[in-house]
Amino acid sequence: MKHQIVTIDGPAGAGKTTISKLLAKKLRCIYVDTGALYRGVAYEIKSQKIDWENDVCLDAFLKSLDLNFIKGKDTLLLTSSKKDITPYIRTPEISMLASASSAKPQVRSALLNIQKNIAQNQDAVFEGRDMGTVVFPDAPFKFFLFADLSIRAKRRYEEMPEADIKKVQRDMEKRDTNDSQRKEAPLVAAPDAIKIDSSCLTIPEVVEKILIYIQKGRSE
Numbered sequence: 001m002k003h004q005i006v007t008i009d010g011p012a013g014a015g016k017t018t019i020s021k022l023l024a025k026k027l028r029c030i031y032v033d034t035g036a037l038y039r040g041v042a043y044e045i046k047s048q049k050i051d052w053e054n055d056v057c058l059d060a061f062l063k064s065l066d067l068n069f070i071k072g073k074d075t076l077l078l079t080s081s082k083k084d085i086t087p088y089i090r091t092p093e094i095s096m097l098a099s100a101s102s103a104k105p106q107v108r109s110a111l112l113n114i115q116k117n118i119a120q121n122q123d124a125v126f127e128g129r130d131m132g133t134v135v136f137p138d139a140p141f142k143f144f145l146f147a148d149l150s151i152r153a154k155r156r157y158e159e160m161p162e163a164d165i166k167k168v169q170r171d172m173e174k175r176d177t178n179d180s181q182r183k184e185a186p187l188v189a190a191p192d193a194i195k196i197d198s199s200c201l202t203i204p205e206v207v208e209k210i211l212i213y214i215q216k217g218r219s220e
């Protein structure tokens, strides 16, 4: 039986994570944050001091990498060689390294099967940058969430008020450029994705909009 996959792509700070989690709850399915996998790669690159720009070193490192999602209390946890690394992958440094190293085709192909395998067993909401374009091009429900850069930076700043908002915005802009200008699987809306500008919408309003599209699609 084919499982129902909802894809949510978009830049950092567009509200993907909160919205995907709420949506998965409403749809009674799991939520998969694929950015966590790229962050896991970056975390291990940093911990093991890998020269990732050297293809030989990167290939050997990827061969030894053992990333997995396991079920946590109400979300998936990321493990690396069976150790839970979820608490360590959300720092600004890991964000930037994840964005840079995710441009490497070997990194993307190493993570592709993990994502596809999860979708084989269950319905899921997948959040990322290339869900609707590369990983699940046949998904029946695809959404692309975006918002103005200054609004996205403000949202991120509110999650970590100790940060410098100007740096948050600069880093976000740099990641937007890296993610959307890379050759491999760039951040772009799939031609058949529903685009939603979340700049002036509340979280419940976006979730509601998405649910309406899904319900309409299911009844057609």
Ligand code: DC
Pocket (backbone or CB within 6 Å): 012, 034, 035, 036, 038, 039, 095, 098, 099, 102, 127, 128, 129, 130, 131, 175, 179
């Ligand atoms: O969603 P996030 O901010 O946690 O993602 C961190 C980085 O990982 C992002 O800047 C680019 C990369 N990424 C990707 O290339 N493809 C995905 N599907 C998810 C994330």
